[in-house]
Amino acid sequence: MVRATINGKVVEVEKGTTILDAANQVQVKIPTLCKHPDLISSAACGICIVKVKGSSKMLRACCTPLDNAMEIITHDPEIVSIRRTVLELILSKHPNDCLKCGRNNNCELQRLAADFGIREELFPKYLKDIPKDESTGSIVLEPPKCILCGRCVQVCQQMQDVWALSFLERGFDTRISPAGDIKLGDSPCVRCGQCSAHCPTGAIFEQDDTARVWEALQKPGNYCVVQIAPAVRVSIGEAFGFKPGENFTRRLYALLRRLGFAAVFDTNFGADVTIIEEASEFVERFKNPSPERPLPLITTCCPSWVDFMEKFHHDMIPHFSSCKSPHQILGVLSKTYYASKYNLDPARIVMVSIMPCTAKKYEITRTDEMFASGFQDIDIVLTTRELARMIKQAGVDFPALPDEDPDHILGDYTGAGVIFGATGGVMEAALRTACFYITGQKLDRLEFSETRGLKGVKESSIEIAGNRVGIAVAHGLSNVEYVLNQVREAVKAGRPVPYHFVEVMACPGGCVGGGGQPYGVTDERRSKMSRGLYEDDLNQPIRSSHENPQVQQLYREFLGEPRSEKSESLLHVHYKARPQYRK
């Protein structure tokens, strides 16, 4: 422990605690800009400087550990005026675009400018003239708004191990750029959107598709349907001042009807179908592994992960589940099963997915298989952040809305479907059904707590009917390599593989921590949102996908057996190796 004072207040903290965190404990707020709680401090901006009594040097609070007997001063006229100058210099290189910027009202730089009461520009303006990059269709780069904090670079290189972003040149000319100075769409970028979720300003932003949705809703003749992903229900409240983790499922159904959607579905239903197919696939491999269909089976619900694997780890393709992600499954079912049941012309159906994810925007046209219904199965993807903006535009008092139910045949879900949004959830849901398929018996336990929590790689084994089943759950793409290498090494040495089933989600925390979720995500928020989903699971009368009556009806009336020819053609895909660079 170290003991020191901050503004005269005694503070005692664990050795290694930064001055910034220590100050928080005595209710002192030091302004920060480049520092993000998820990331190692880059010490790039200098706005967090503080003084230590007896030293003329100023220290950066975000990256300096508190030392014994330090007497820290965080605020005095000199410190404040230096911080102000730092800020003014940053603003002198920043466009005054707030009124037409996607981050307006939600921008860390703008907030500081407001807090410091900046009213005039004292330094001459120098703006970089670098064009927007919209090449990915998922996220947009606007380098002139970049303040060079380095968050996105650290996220993309270290957290995600993709290396699609870097700083180029140096000094005054330093700029953020896709790797190798090309368009982001030609780079290895997997569109996870983590860079956009961590950027303090509008320099990296999700592609905004809200206008397209408004247009679709207005167009006569359209039959607009919508689905919401698990993670969205526990995060949308944040945009309206509620705590992360609070569940808004049934108010979202009501809201989406108010916006004008003719039918409101739930991606959790798609998740239940995914589980039926994937658990069947797993059981088949478990009983009968072959070189073409080897173990471990690896999950593929996450399009960033799929893209990452196709670009960086394509030797693993035989391990990949061929099963589509839940929202794609719901998409194709809406334009086939639902359309024929309700006598609707599928050409008129416009399917909108509300997702925590920027990569889903790319997934919907990824391959021809995303047009399995004969139409584009999903027409538009909105992120949670975009939905929040739509709600505000629509003039609906969202929190005050009454609860409503989803539309039935693609809307009812089980507890297994809803936990998809948390890391380990797909694994847990699949195990519930796989156990049943293997043993033919109802489980004595439904919870697999070994899959839960925020540890980067969760390895363990469970027992099903006397067999050991090795499992591994990884989230955050930099955690993937370890798991894959364990498998590769075992295969090379002729040892049995350490796992039978592997789940991967590209975003830390799984989809609750998705790149399209509300800003300011931290591990604390990720856990709260996950907890919200696990509570939803507990509250469901049915908690295993194969027991969902609507799913059973779907198989009876339409698909036949799991992995039937029809399921294969509508719900499954193929993978291929792709180049990391298209230029």
Added chain:
Amino acid sequence: MKEGNDYHQELSGLLAKWKDKPGNLIMILHEIQNHYGFVPRQLSLQLSALLDVPLARIYEVLTFYNYFKLEAPGKHKISVCMGTACYLNGAPEILRELKSILGVEEGHTTKNGLFQLEVVRCLGCCGLAPVIMIDGKVYDKVKKNDIIDIISKFTRSKEPE
């Protein structure tokens, strides 16, 4: 320009030499720059695969140092002096004219590979300002309207004297 595998041989020689030495990336890039006069993109991509260094990192290095060029040098190098005297005597206008005629920004080479446009700090002949230099020959007291004539000498099939 060479494509794809054509660089393989050169690269394996370089790699054999530097493979296990620390800081090898920059040394290899230096050798490539010296050999070709620039660092071709194809080579960076192959180097990235062979050394297992992300392309992002290679370009961080390449763009950090002015020494490295990413484009093949042009056949004729045009340097526009931006020293104080030239600057005051109209060099910015000359540069603008050159850019618009050649259709390239400073530091770049025209698509046909004929001209490379550079800006230099002072050529040491301030009395003759504004000056430009093409392949070592100084053109003094240049006026905007002279540029097209000077350039066109180099675009004709016969080389100027």
